[in-house]
Amino acid sequence: MVVTDHNSPSSSPVRITVSSSGAFRNVGLTSPVRRASISNSPLSGGEIKRLSGGRRGSGNGVGGGGGGGGGRYLSMSKEEGDEYVAYTVQIPPTPEHHFMSNSLTSPEYAKVHGNPNENRIKDTVFTGGFNSETRAHARRMKSVEEMVASKSKLLCQVDGCDEKLLDKSSKSQCECGFRICNECYMDYCSSRAGVCPGCKEPFREAGEEEDEDDYQPIMSEEKDTVNPLRKNRGGIKLENNFSLVRSFKAPNQEFDHTRWLFETNGTYGFGNAVWPREGCHRGGADNYETQPMFNDRRNRPLTRKVGISAAIISPYRLLIVFRLVALTLFLTWRIMHPNQEAVWLWLMSVICEVWFAFSWLLDQLPKLCPVTRSTDLSVLKERFEPTTNNPKGLSDLPGIDIFVSTADADKEPPLVTANTILSILAVDYPVDKVACYLSDDGGSLVTFEALAEAASFASTWVPFCRKHEIEPRNPEAYFSQKGDPLKNKRRVDFVRERRRVKREYDEFKVRINALPETIRRRSDACNAREELIAKKKQMELGGSSSESVKVPKATWMSDGNTWHGTWFSGEEDHSRGNHAGIIQLMLVPPGPECTYKTENDPEDLIDSRNVDTRLPMLVYVSREKRPEFDHNKKAGAMNALVRASAIMSNGSFILNLDCDHYIYNSLALKEGMCFMLDRGGDKICYVQFPQRFEGIDPSDRYANHNTVFFDVSMRALDGLQGPMYVGTGCIFRRIALYGFSPPRATEHHGWFGGKKIKFSLRRMKKNKSDDDAEMILPIVDDRNNSEADDELKQALIPERFGDSTYLIDSIAVAEFGGRLIHELRGKGSHGRPSGSLAVQREPIDRAAIEEAIKVVTCFYEDKTEWGKRVGWIYGSITEDVVTGYRMHNRGWRSVYCVTKRDAFRGTAPINLTDRLIQVLRWATGSVEIFFSRNNALFASRRMKFLQRIAYFNVGMYPFTSISYWHTASSRRSPSSPANSSFNL
Numbered sequence: 016m017v018v019t020d021h022n023s024p025s026s027s028p029v030r031i032t033v034s035s036s037g038a039f040r041n042v043g044l045t046s047p048v049r050r051a052s053i054s055n056s057p058l059s060g061g062e063i064k065r066l067s068g069g070r071r072g073s074g075n076g077v078g079g080g081g082g083g084g085g086g087r088y089l090s091m092s093k094e095e096g097d098e099y100v101a102y103t104v105q106i107p108p109t110p111e112h113h114f115m116s117n118s119l120t121s122p123e124y125a126k127v128h129g130n131p132n133e134n135r136i137k138d139t140v141f142t143g144g145f146n147s148e149t150r151a152h153a154r155r156m157k158s159v160e161e162m163v164a165s166k167s168k169l170l171c172q173v174d175g176c177d178e179k180l181l182d183k184s185s186k187s188q189c190e191c192g193f194r195i196c197n198e199c200y201m202d203y204c205s206s207r208a209g210v211c212p213g214c215k216e217p218f219r220e221a222g223e224e225e226d227e228d229d230y231q232p233i234m235s236e237e238k239d240t241v242n243p244l245r246k247n248r249g250g251i252k253l254e255n256n257f258s259l260v261r262s263f264k265a266p267n268q269e270f271d272h273t274r275w276l277f278e279t280n281g282t283y284g285f286g287n288a289v290w291p292r293e294g295c296h297r298g299g300a301d302n303y304e305t306q307p308m309f310n311d312r313r314n315r316p317l318t319r320k321v322g323i324s325a326a327i328i329s330p331y332r333l334l335i336v337f338r339l340v341a342l343t344l345f346l347t348w349r350i351m352h353p354n355q356e357a358v359w360l361w362l363m364s365v366i367c368e369v370w371f372a373f374s375w376l377l378d379q380l381p382k383l384c385p386v387t388r389s390t391d392l393s394v395l396k397e398r399f400e401p402t403t404n405n406p407k408g409l410s411d412l413p414g415i416d417i418f419v420s421t422a423d424a425d426k427e428p429p430l431v432t433a434n435t436i437l438s439i440l441a442v443d444y445p446v447d448k449v450a451c452y453l454s455d456d457g458g459s460l461v462t463f464e465a466l467a468e469a470a471s472f473a474s475t476w477v478p479f480c481r482k483h484e485i486e487p488r489n490p491e492a493y494f495s496q497k498g499d500p501l502k503n504k505r506r507v508d509f510v511r512e513r514r515r516v517k518r519e520y521d522e523f524k525v526r527i528n529a530l531p532e533t534i535r536r537r538s539d540a541c542n543a544r545e546e547l548i549a550k551k552k553q554m555e556l557g558g559s560s561s562e563s564v565k566v567p568k569a570t571w572m573s574d575g576n577t578w579h580g581t582w583f584s585g586e587e588d589h590s591r592g593n594h595a596g597i598i599q600l601m602l603v604p605p606g607p608e609c610t611y612k613t614e615n616d617p618e619d620l621i622d623s624r625n626v627d628t629r630l631p632m633l634v635y636v637s638r639e640k641r642p643e644f645d646h647n648k649k650a651g652a653m654n655a656l657v658r659a660s661a662i663m664s665n666g667s668f669i670l671n672l673d674c675d676h677y678i679y680n681s682l683a684l685k686e687g688m689c690f691m692l693d694r695g696g697d698k699i700c701y702v703q704f705p706q707r708f709e710g711i712d713p714s715d716r717y718a719n720h721n722t723v724f725f726d727v728s729m730r731a732l733d734g735l736q737g738p739m740y741v742g743t744g745c746i747f748r749r750i751a752l753y754g755f756s757p758p759r760a761t762e763h764h765g766w767f768g769g770k771k772i773k774f775s776l777r778r779m780k781k782n783k784s785d786d787d788a789e790m791i792l793p794i795v796d797d798r799n800n801s802e803a804d805d806e807l808k809q810a811l812i813p814e815r816f817g818d819s820t821y822l823i824d825s826i827a828v829a830e831f832g833g834r835l836i837h838e839l840r841g842k843g844s845h846g847r848p849s850g851s852l853a854v855q856r857e858p859i860d861r862a863a864i865e866e867a868i869k870v871v872t873c874f875y876e877d878k879t880e881w882g883k884r885v886g887w888i889y890g891s892i893t894e895d896v897v898t899g900y901r902m903h904n905r906g907w908r909s910v911y912c913v914t915k916r917d918a919f920r921g922t923a924p925i926n927l928t929d930r931l932i933q934v935l936r937w938a939t940g941s942v943e944i945f946f947s948r949n950n951a952l953f954a955s956r957r958m959k960f961l962q963r964i965a966y967f968n969v970g971m972y973p974f975t976s977i978s979y980w981h982t983a984s985s986r987r988s989p990s991s992p993a994n995s996s997f998n999l
């Protein structure tokens with residue numbers, strides 16, 4: 016492996032200026048192409064840091080990765096090394112972190128080591144945020160826990176009350192589990208605005224939203240069962256005003272939640288922000304002496320499930336029944352009336368028809384209970400984002416790593432990839448929580464330099480998008496949009512700045528499109544020079560000038576180095592499928608606080624005062640490729656990114672995008688996170704978004720839109736524990752990708768899975784025999800450390816994840832970041848204190864980058880479970896379906912997130928050949944699934960019956976083609992009895 020440092024004037028692709036002194040770093044980028052304004056500036060000297068994995072030394076045996084990092088780096092110059100040392104992998108200072116690493120043992124920590132709660136208070140609780148917990152709050156939490164422990168289960172837990180619980184049922188009044196007798200409950204309701212003394216939240220009934228549909232009450236438009244409030248509890252009368260719900264349909268027939276919420280008494284659970292609950296305060300009609308409690312809104316769910324109206328679904332179900340009856344009658348008739356003259360043909364036709372009927376049934380059954388969902392971004396903002404009171408506060412949202420895959424710079428134009436990257440860099444999510452990784456399987460310099468160009472252009476584009484709320488944030492798509500660009504734009508400088516940015520983008524486009532030519536010319540010149548030097552040397556050594564010298568035709572980078580990836584000439588070690596691993600940090604992780612320009616520099620294209628100019632971290636990764644290894648296509652590329660990102664940013668969630676799918680709705684990430692962070696979200700392994708396509712002819716002649724699949728089947732599957740993973744546009748929970756099991760699951764026993772058994776996996780005893788199938792999450796519990804310690808060691812054995820300790824250490828941190836906040840966590844899972852993620856990301860140090868290089872080498876996966884149980888699953892060319900299937904098999908659920916404005920948009924093959932190849936590939940993948948252990952016939956009990964049928968059908972559908980083929984070919988002969996075949 017090589018570390019190259021260069022100080023060549025004005026020609027480096029990226030110049031990263033880092034102040035080595037403190038926490039604040041400036042990211043300065045100059046364009047890779049020399050432009051007058053830049054090369055004149057005093058800052059034009061540049062340096063580039065690139066680490067690349069070289070060919071494994073012959074002495075290094077396969078699997079001998081232990082010494083993988085050692086001695087393979089050239090030294091870096093001192094100061095630059097120091098700058099890198101200033102970075103370390105982001106590990107929020109959580110109790111778990113202290114447990115994992117001993118480097119952070121402050122004396123303070125040591126003092127309180129014995130008390131994990133104390134520890135939590137010291138290190139992770141931040142004061143000041145609108146919704147963040149205060150130290151006092153955390154203390155109270157602790158005391159509540161003590162109280163729970165000390166008091167008998169049947170007595171009221173309110174201090175100073177020893178009343179027996181009147182309601183003998185085991186349920187407590189509030190979901191926090193705080194038990195309270197009826198009298199105290201009444202007291203708290205009337206005098207203290209209905210706040211539970213346990214959790215300091217308005218009372219919410221325990222078990223109100225448990226399991227099966229536990230993260231949202233089903234809200235069906237016909238049944239007004241929206242509000243699970245008990246209407247007459249202890250004399251509290253609640254006005255029944257729910258009939259209003261019916262009228263809250265927007266003109267486009269969609270249910271208007273905001274109106275419903277604010278214009279009725281409908282509440283999201285207990286404690287509505289707008290209407291003080293009746294009966295909860297004294298006084299008569301004008302009893303508004305209690306301020307509406309806006310804090311109560313944290314009890315509103317982030318998402319809701321909306322049942323599809325019976326007016327639509329009932330006729331549909333009826334139709335299915337009707338068709339089923341007709342089919343049965345028809346088939347009986349067919350079988351009863353054999354054609355004696357052509358028995359064989361008749362038999363074949365009947366078989367085909369039965370098959371059609373069967374596959375139709377397989378297709379229809381899983382569609383019986385579709386759902387739609389909606390999210391509430393305002394709740395997300397209130398709960399996790401800094402507020403107007405504290406605008407400088409850090410966001411409490413978990414980190415997301417975004418993976419973009421590209422494989423071939425010829426087939427996947429770099430301009431498209433660059434645009435995708437720009438749409439990601441401008442996404443509306445806390446900047447320091449986003450990290451973008453581009454996986455370049457081609458190892459192409461064109462892609463590399465296109466990415467550097469994109470990083471440079473982003474410093475104009477991203478602030479422009481933020482300032483004027485541009486949608487979509489893909490410049491190509493934005494500038495080619497039809498319609499008035501001025502719509503909804505209020506700022507006076509919009510027109511001028513748009514014009515400037517457009518001009519800049521046009522130049523950017525020209526540069527990107529010229530890249531192959533630029534690089535070729537540059538390389539030719541460099542190669543000619545090298546040849547000349549070689550010749551000179553040969554002459555000096557006494558050779559004749561006529562003798563030709565062999566100089567490899569290298570591809571040259573703009574900084575005067577040969578490229579580590581593939582060369583145009585395809586030399587050995589520099590060809591597709593045989594090149595070193597490369598990791599380049601294009602944009603360093605941003606600081607935690609918004610950086611605004613203080614004065615307006617006339618040189619700047621846009622006036623970015625009051626606009627955050629930070630850019631998210633951006634990394635170029637090209638994994639090592641050697642001919643003797645199987646690279647497993649996209650799945651392999653993604654797994655390399657999973658590992659590299661675990662070390663460099665370790666976001667608890669991962670978004671996967673193909674290079675041709677860009678973010679069309681800048682709020683998409685937040686929409687997806689609503690599901691992950693809502694009550695019950697800890698059971699969700701991924702949120703799949705529909706794939707939408709652009710540039711398809713209006714008649715969609717090759718059925719690129721797949722409307723039935725994306726708008727019917729997937730919605731239907733959403734009602735059956737979750738849609739399949741179908742590739743691009745999917746947010747994963749990192750630990751689900753690591754192969755862990757969900758915190759709790761439901762098993763479906765008996766015929767058609769009618770009997771449900773719910774259990775919590777994390778509390779399960781360890782004496783499970785089929786350990787092979789099960790991987791329990793290594794929860795680091797604050798209470799019983801020793802036991803967790805064992806479990807952790809067991810689950811994280813290097814045989815599973817490979818021998819990178821960095822990677823293994825990062826797992827618990829990723830798990831912590833994906834937890835729900837305490838108030839929302841469900842049974843059997845662990846929460847995190849709210850505010851615990853509002854910490855500064857720790858910088859990346861050089862060792863981390865070295866480690867990241869190590870984990871993208873070919874041999875890292877040898878003798879590990881990557882691709883078998885961990886990460887994207889290998890062995891099928893439709894890796895996506897299998898990967899999702901395995902997760903569902905473990906009991907995870909998934910969610911289908913259809914947003915009003917498409918979340919992502921992409922391009923699809925628009926010529927017949929490409930489309931056929933694509934469809935053939937999918938069908939081949941399906942057949943592979945059918946004949947593998949991933950056939951849904953062998954699915955676990957944690958899958959619902961209909962869900963299994965849906966997965967079974969995935970493996971089954973290609974076989975229908977045989978029947979089609981038979982029917983079609985027998986139809987050609989006019990005398991064929993199969994002419995009467997019905998047409999589905």
Ligand SMILES: O=c1ccn([C@@H]2O[C@H](COP(=O)(O)OP(=O)(O)O[C@H]3O[C@H](CO)[C@@H](O)[C@H](O)[C@H]3O)[C@@H](O)[C@H]2O)c(=O)[nH]1
Pocket residue numbers: 420421422423427454456647648649652672673674675741742743892893894895933936937
């Ligand atoms: O060796 C490879 C091959 C492909 N890819 C990437 O994988 C993605 C998907 O490949 P593509 O040929 O575009 O397949 P599509 O049929 O368009 O993609 C759909 O089907 C694939 C499964 O067959 C899924 O992986 C995709 O997410 C899904 O969008 C692209 O971004 C490629 O760059 C790699 O990174 N490495």
Ligand SMILES: [Mn+2]
Pocket residue numbers: 673675922
């Ligand atoms: Mn594609």
